[in-house]
Amino acid sequence: MSITGGFFHLGASHHTAPLALREKLALTPEKTAALGARIGALSGLREWAVLSTCNRVEFYGVAESSAAIDCLRAEFCALLECPSAELNAAIRQTSGLDALRHLLGVASGLDSQMLGETEIFGQVKEAYAQAQHRGTTGPVLNRIFQKTFQTAKLVRTHTAITEGQVSVANVAVDLALKIFGELRAARVLLLGAGEIGEKTARAFQSRGAEALTVASRRLERAMELAQALAASALPFEHAPGRLAEFDIVVCATAAPGVVLAPEAVAATMRRRPARPLFFIDLALPRDVDPAVAGLPNVFLYNLDDLAKIAEENRTARAAEVARAQALVAERAGALWRRMEPLCGGAPAGGTRWTEAARHPAG
Amino acid sequence: MLSVLTDRQWLWIAAGFYLAGFVLGTRAVLRERRHPRVAMYGVIAAGYALQTLGLWLRGQATHGCPLGNTFEIFQFTAWSATTLFLVVGATFRLSLLGYFTSTLMAALTLVSLAIPSWDATRRANIFGGNPWLELHAALALFAYGVFALLALTSLMYLFRNYSLRSKHLGGWFSFLPSIIDLDHICLRLLITGVGLLTASLAVGSVWWLRAPPGSVHAVLATVAVWLAYAVALGSRLRGRLIAQRFAWICVALFAAALISLETVDHDRRPAPANQAVSLQP
Numbered sequence: 001m002s003i004t005g006g007f008f009h010l011g012a013s014h015h016t017a018p019l020a021l022r023e024k025l026a027l028t029p030e031k032t033a034a035l036g037a038r039i040g041a042l043s044g045l046r047e048w049a050v051l052s053t054c055n056r057v058e059f060y061g062v063a064e065s066s067a068a069i070d071c072l073r074a075e076f077c078a079l080l081e082c083p084s085a086e087l088n089a090a091i092r093q094t095s096g097l098d099a100l101r102h103l104l105g106v107a108s109g110l111d112s113q114m115l116g117e118t119e120i121f122g123q124v125k126e127a128y129a130q131a132q133h134r135g136t137t138g139p140v141l142n143r144i145f146q147k148t149f150q151t152a153k154l155v156r157t158h159t160a161i162t163e164g165q166v167s168v169a170n171v172a173v174d175l176a177l178k179i180f181g182e183l184r185a186a187r188v189l190l191l192g193a194g195e196i197g198e199k200t201a202r203a204f205q206s207r208g209a210e211a212l213t214v215a216s217r218r219l220e221r222a223m224e225l226a227q228a229l230a231a232s233a234l235p236f237e238h239a240p241g242r243l244a245e246f247d248i249v250v251c252a253t254a255a256p257g258v259v260l261a262p263e264a265v266a267a268t269m270r271r272r273p274a275r276p277l278f279f280i281d282l283a284l285p286r287d288v289d290p291a292v293a294g295l296p297n298v299f300l301y302n303l304d305d306l307a308k309i310a311e312e313n314r315t316a317r318a319a320e321v322a323r324a325q326a327l328v329a330e331r332a333g334a335l336w337r338r339m340e341p342l343c344g345g346a347p348a349g350g351t352r353w354t355e356a357a358r359h360p361a362g
Numbered sequence: 363m364l365s366v367l368t369d370r371q372w373l374w375i376a377a378g379f380y381l382a383g384f385v386l387g388t389r390a391v392l393r394e395r396r397h398p399r400v401a402m403y404g405v406i407a408a409g410y411a412l413q414t415l416g417l418w419l420r421g422q423a424t425h426g427c428p429l430g431n432t433f434e435i436f437q438f439t440a441w442s443a444t445t446l447f448l449v450v451g452a453t454f455r456l457s458l459l460g461y462f463t464s465t466l467m468a469a470l471t472l473v474s475l476a477i478p479s480w481d482a483t484r485r486a487n488i489f490g491g492n493p494w495l496e497l498h499a500a501l502a503l504f505a506y507g508v509f510a511l512l513a514l515t516s517l518m519y520l521f522r523n524y525s526l527r528s529k530h531l532g533g534w535f536s537f538l539p540s541i542i543d544l545d546h547i548c549l550r551l552l553i554t555g556v557g558l559l560t561a562s563l564a565v566g567s568v569w570w571l572r573a574p575p576g577s578v579h580a581v582l583a584t585v586a587v588w589l590a591y592a593v594a595l596g597s598r599l600r601g602r603l604i605a606q607r608f609a610w611i612c613v614a615l616f617a618a619a620l621i622s623l624e625t626v627d628h629d630r631r632p633a634p635a636n637q638a639v640s641l642q643p
Contacts, residue, residue: 163536164532164536175526175531177540178522178525178526178531178538178540178541179526179540179541179542180540180541180542181539181540181541181542181543273601273602273604274545274598274601274604275542276541276542276605293527296604296605296606296607297604297605299526299527301529305529308529309529309531312532316532
């Protein structure tokens with residue numbers, strides 16, 4: 001069925017566009033403002049909002065005719081100076097109930113690269129807030145976005161789609177929460193200044209950790225990273241002797257052998273027996289001797305342990321997809337029955353795929 | 363209205379509510395879902411209200427604190443632990459504590475109700491009209507209630523510790539509170555329990571100085587329990603007793619304290635015929 005107008009969705013996501021193309025499509029605030037100026041002059045586009053994340057650029061709107069949507073697409077191509085053939089190959093366009101179901105699925109994390117992630121919910125909220133600020137929302141989008149947020153919350157609370165972390169860094173943070181309850185008072189030591197260590201440190205900071213120290217065999221690199229993380233730096237050789245000052249130790253060095261032996265950790269625990277010490281060993285070969293795990297009040301997780309938990313969580317989330325999709329479909333259907341008369345002329349369930357849209361959203 | 367049912371019947375219904383809390387929590391655990399906290403709190407509160415009623419009726423009939431036999435002691439201990447859970451449990455913000463509390467309360471109350479011999483006779487006027495002695499006993503049993511809750515939080519600590527060490531983090535383990543939260547609460551409960559038992563012994567000792575107790579075993583048992591908990595507290599504060607060993611000891615000490623209650627009550631059994639009151643229908 002062809003699209004004639006009404007409520008629509010138009011855009012590209014990680015399902016249809018490779019990273020290189022998504023980089024071209026990404027809308028900075030300046031580009032969004034420029035696009036707003038161009039679109040504002042379009043006749044027939046009653047309402048619109050744009051969602052731009054690292055994995056998708058999608059327009060949601062209400063158009064009087066398909067011509068208005070085509071104009072929007074053309075303006076988008078022109079703004080980005082992207083060949084329309086390349087863009088057309090990646091763009092997916094739906095309308096009516098399909099578009100609504102898509103938006104609800106996106107906000108619920110069902111369409112995300114990392115299934116069930118919740119960051120997208122905030123991004124959809126932000127997209128809506130910006131559209132409101134621009135004055136490009138109206139009765140249809142206002143209602144639809146409000147219901148979208150309700151549905152996303154419903155999916156989150158009634159299914160396990162968002163439960164459990166699926167990245168190694170976030171799994172490590174979750175484990176720390178199971179030990180320390182909250183991270184504000186926890187002191188984190190990062191051994192090694194590589195990428196994975198930095199990601200993990202940032203994950204800890206994003207969940208409330210305030211006291212972060214970086215130690216690296218190259219002190220200047222440690223200081224550089226410490227500055228980037230608003231943390232403090234420590235000479236690497238001082239770290240084993242000062243372990244007692246920390247609660248969480250993220251080990252991610254490129255050292256060829258064990259950096260922390262059981263004797264050193266046992267000596268540390270004698271100085272702070274009542275408070276647990278959590279080692280996250282992300283290094284290969286491992287930085288922490290496995291025998292450390294046998295010490296009282298010491299918890300040790302290595303890369304394999306974390307990856308296994310992440311995989312289990314991914315599997316558990318995948319098992320919830322059908323339930324979540326059913327919930328989204330039910331809510332979308334109920335909402336569409338009320339919204340259809342307001343949309344004016346949108347054919348229910350109309351969808352058009354561009355020729356090369358290879359991977360429909362799951 | 364209240365006399366429609368006997369005290370034991372009210373206590374049976376109260377035990378039924380605690381059991382309902384256990385069933386509610388078990389159902390949620392088996393489904394790997396978080397149990398409804400408000401519903402759990404409501405069920406326990408209902409059980410507590412009915413248990414209070416049952417014990418009040420028993421107290422009215424016996425003209426004093428109902429601590430005259432093993433049945434009453436178990437009921438009073440369960441009641442004390444539930445009081446503490448309802449008053450301060452919510453501030454602990456521990457998921458699953460309600461489930462664990464309802465489970466222990468169901469076990470204590472149902473076992474005491476299911477063994478008729480525990481409530482066949484009771485010593486009448488066991489405190490000889492001495493309110494200080496009554497206060498001593500009530501404080502001691504309230505301390506035992508605190509230790510019951512301490513045993514529960516220690517058990518939760520052991521489960522959390524096991525889940526982190528064995529790397530089994532899914533299912534109902536995911537609802538357990540953090541190691542640090544549990545450890546802090548265990549310590550606070552231990553301090554409270556030792557404080558209450560110390561106060562109880564202090565009150566009792568004033569009376570014992572005036573009139574040496576007839577039941578030396580009861581005093582020794584209570585002092586032994588107090589000493590064991592006090593040593594555990596001292597060791598914990600000095601960092602000598604930590605982590606799972608501390609939790610195991612708190613669980614073991616509560617089991618020992620329950621057994622000691624039997625000793626305390628046993629000492630009172632050879633009562634003169636004119637003081638023993640049959641409660642069997």
